[in-house]
Amino acid sequence: MDGVPDRIVISHTGKDRDWAQWARWHLEAAGYRTELDSVDRVPGTNVVEAMHRALSRDNPLLVLLSAEYLGSDEFATDEWTARFAQRRRDPAARLIPLRVENVDLSDGIWAPIVVADVFDLTPDRATAALLDAVRRAVDAGPPEPLSVVPPQYPGRAEVSAGTDGPRPVKPLPVVWNLARRNTAFTGRDGMLDRLRDALSNGSRVAVQALYGMGGVGKTQLALEYAHRFADDYDLVWWIPSEQPELIADHLAALAQDEQLRLVPPDTPTPQAVKALRDHLRRVGRWLLIFDNAEDREDLFPWLPDGPGHLLITSRNPNWTGIAEAVDVDVFARAESVALLRTHLPHLAEADADRLADALGDLPLGVGQAVDLLAETGMPVQDYLDDLAAHTAELMSEGRPPAGYPVSLAATVTLTADHLCDTAQAAGQLLYMCAQLGSETIPIDLFTASPELLPEPLNTTVRRPLAFRRVLGQLGRHGLARLTTSGPVLHRLVQAVLRDTDPNSAMHLSTVENLLAAAGPDDATHPKWWPRWTALLPHILAVNPATTENRDLCSAATGAIWHLLARGDAQMALPLAEFLHQSWIAKHGPDDLIVLNISESLAAAHTALGNYRQAYELDQDMFVRRRGLYGADSPLTLNAARNLAIDLSDLGELGQAQELNEDTLARSRRVLGDDHPDTLTSASHLAADLSQLGEFERARELDEDTLARRRRVLGDDHPDTLTSASNLAVDFTQLGEFEGARELDEDTLARRRRVLGDDHPGTLTSASNLAVDFFRLGEFEGARELDEDTLARRRRVLGDDHPDTLTSAGNLALDLEALDRADDARVLRRRFKVKS
Missing domain, CATH: 3.40.50.10140 (Toll/interleukin-1 receptor homology (TIR) domain)
Incomplete structure (x- = not known):
């Protein structure tokens, strides 16, 4: 047309x-x-x-x-x-x-x-x-409408005078016992649409079970669904199901409803329920909502057959064989912010976002915050401070929002008390999980060290099926979300549990011991990175700055070394600074715990190019360790290696060489020629020799170190790859550009696979390979690699890091070689690098 x-x-x-x-x-x-x-x-x-x-x-x-x-x-x-x-x-x-x-x-x-x-x-x-x-x-003239039945008109039909007019299609069904619609209901449009599609997919009986922790709004979601799509049904009935023994009475009340009138009011409950089931089997356009059901076995006998729809709300995720389970999670951040700003119109969006984040986007928590802030006019920062210090008390204040029977604090404590009364091992596990972070808690944190656990949890975790059933209890009561890796507790739930735990000190002590035992001895090898990544949020959650558990302090230091090894010095630095300050005040500067955290703090400064700060820390630590343990102690030798790196970074190459030669000789005598620490000293000395222009000596030492590291550590160990990268630099300095290129290409490929594309070590290899391309006259290849490396270094290290500036200078040389002098000048001016 x-x-x-x-x-x-x-x-x-x-x-x-x-x-x-x-x-x-x-x-x-x-x-x-x-x-x-x-x-x-x-x-x-x-x-x-x-x-x-x-x-x-x-x-x-x-x-x-x-x-x-x-x-x-x-x-x-x-x-x-x-x-x-x-x-x-x-x-x-x-x-x-x-x-x-x-x-x-x-x-x-x-x-x-x-x-x-x-x-x-x-x-x-x-x-x-x-x-x-x-x-x-x-501006188009359409043809005649199709000869099929259109959807019903969604609006309230106007009734003309003197005629009956069309029947309005949006009134509530005649048979209806639901509460009034919650006018404050916000968001969830996508979930409501998916729910309607799932219930309307043509199944003989469509059953959906909305499950999730207390306070996520399962009941409110079911209520909004019924109101929003009321015109799809002729019968909608709400059935409270937390007490299974009363479900039959609620069904009988439906059969006896004055609008339905299936049986007389005095009909015995069994006969009334049978009449209702027979009726629902024959007719369609009905919706039954079983709210707050706890157990599928208790509910199953009461679910009717027929071409209608069933909605179940529950904290229990297990509805296998009965219903399709639908996980109702917390609000999306935009939904939380919208709810806060709708009811608190003067609240700035940034403050709403901070509130939503602190409340973990939990609908009940957000609703309680709205009520309290609206009532008191309390400044946002005061509320956040109080929330952090007194979560359970604050989450008990004020009226719960519409549709929620009790406050979040009451919801959590009542459920936890019930769990402890009925399943002691599950109660113990719950309160220990409350001491940990709000990320996934590894299951083997408990199963790997059962001897550290109290009874009866000690015995339970030794039997895999029994322990899985205990985990299931946490999920069934809506206190945790269960994943294949372990349980996840909402931060507000954890905070309320910590505030109300009668044995908080015992549970915290047990968790500290579990975490201390769970950390691998090697914090730097890539094969252990996933383990340390999983443990890190839980180590931080127990606040190692204040702990009396020295093994937990060691685990926290290991977590920082893990961050440094995977190239995340930006995150490692503030954590190391905080622990360093806290432990010095607590233990004094000569304590081993303090010296160990000083070493990791200095390493973080080195990684971020803060060479003077690193030197001052390493110099102090070297003097202290030599005085405490002697010049030949492995701890002192390690401090000497770190100090030599700082001297080199600060341009004191002669002092760095002298210290590295002495450290290498001592390490060979004390640890042996093939010890990893000895090989680290050899690698550092070779780097000094290269910077001093002694390229042949550097090459000989790097070749020997690479061969030993390959034999001792393996071809793909990060230290082995460092030696390979250093040897390639030696080749470049000696004019062996093809050999350098071949070794750099292999090292870059291995580092990308082992460390990732954005790891500082990987970016060093990429930068070195670009230099090889340049030396071989492959200027376009050098430009492409330098551009990519500069972009990554800016993102990972920042614009002012020495390595970033090196990449900027190299890229400028590439541009000049490609007759793009103007672009090169702009780049040099942008990064303040000289030609």
Whole structure:
């Protein structure tokens, strides 16, 4: 049909989905092609890319305006503001706004635009208004509508005087016992739409179980679903299910309801339930909601058959064989911020984000914060400080938000008390998990050292199936989310449990011992990085700065070495500084714990190019260790190696060489020629020789060290790769550019595989290989590699790190060699590097 656009994009929010489907049907029937995200964008679609494609074509944008649409819906806002921007550049960009509810457009950006209404009309008049608006926008005459049944008109139909008029399609079902709709309900549109799709997929009985921890809003989600899609049903009934023995009475009440009247009011419960089941088996368009069910075995006998829908809310994730389990997690951050700013309109977005983060986006916690802040006018920072110090007390304050029977603190403590009363081992595990971080807790943290645990948990963890059942108890009570790697507890739940734990000191002590035992001896080898990564948040959670457990202090120091080994000095430095200051005040400067953390702190400064700070720490530590343990102690020799690195970095190459030669001789005598520490001394001495111009001596020492490291440590050990990289530099200095290139290419490939693309060691190899390309006249290859390395070093190390400046200088040389002198000057000026 001439004049018909490629397609009309329908922009709407989740709450207005019925309107969108109604508009889509009538437009398609009238010959227009449409795009509707909830239908045309299948799971896995990149929504942002799909929106960009839709709006970049010559497609009219049909906007369904409602209070929700003009409120906080992020993607809807993106769509209409993008079209307004297009209209400013090109007035032919077509926008078709329709009001689907009575929202005020008299002020703001919509005021000068003609907007048609389609609400509170008869279905025919609404359809005519829709098609008229589209015709005027696209100037096309559509054919006759298709001869199929359209969707019901989503609005409240206007009743003409003197006629019965059409039956309104949005009243509540006649058989209905639900609570009033929660007007403060926020977000969850995507989940509600997916829930409706799942229940309407044609199954004989569609059953969905909404599960999650207490306070995530399972009940509120079920209530909103029932209200939002009420016109899909003729019967909707809410059945409290926390007490299984009362479920039959609730079902009997439905059978005896005065609108349904399946049985007389005095009918015995068994006969009433049977009559109800028989009725539901024969009819459709019904929804039963079993709220707060605890156990599938208790609920299963009461679930009816028939072509209706069943919703279950529960803390228990296990509904295998009964229902499709749907994990209800915390709010998305945008949903938390929207709820906070809706009810606290003067709250800055940054403060709302800070609040949401501290509350872990838990709906009940966010709701309680809204109530307390609205009531008291308390400054955000004061609230956050109080939350950190007195979580349980604060989470008990004020009224719980609408739809929640009790506060978060009461929810957590009552559930924990019940768990401890019924399953002692599970209670012990729960309170220990509360002492740890809010990330996944490795299961083997407990199973690897059962002797450290109290009874009965000690005995339980020795039996894998029994321990898994104990973990299942935490999930079943909604106190933890279970993953294949271990349980995850919400931070607010943990804080409330810590505040109310009657044996907090004992549980903390046990957890400290478990963490101390769990850390691998080697904190630097890549094979142990995943283990240290998993342990790090839990080591930090128990606050090693204040602990009396010296083994935990060693584990914390190991975690810092892990961060340094994987190239994350930015994170390692502030942690090492904090522990260093705390432990000096607690133990004094000569304590072994303090000397060990001093060593890691100095290494962090070295990695970040803070050479003077590293030197001062290493110099002090070398003197102290030599005085405490003697010149030949392995601890003192290690301090000497670190001090020699600092001297070299500061340009004191002669002193560095002298100290490294002495340290290497002592290490060979004390530790042996092939000890890893001895080989580290040899590697450092070779680097000094290279910088002093003694390239042949450096090459000989590096070749010997590389051979020994390959034999002792293996070809892919990070220290072996360091030796290979150093030897390649020796080749370059000696003019053996092809040999350097071959070794650098192999080392770079190995470092990328072992350490990752952005590791500082990998970037060193990339930089060295670019130098090889340059020396061989392959300037374009050098430029490409130097550009990539500079970008990565800026991101990983920062603009002012010496290695970043080296890359900038090398790239400038590449550009000059490619006759791009102007670009080279700009680069040198940007990074203040000389030619």
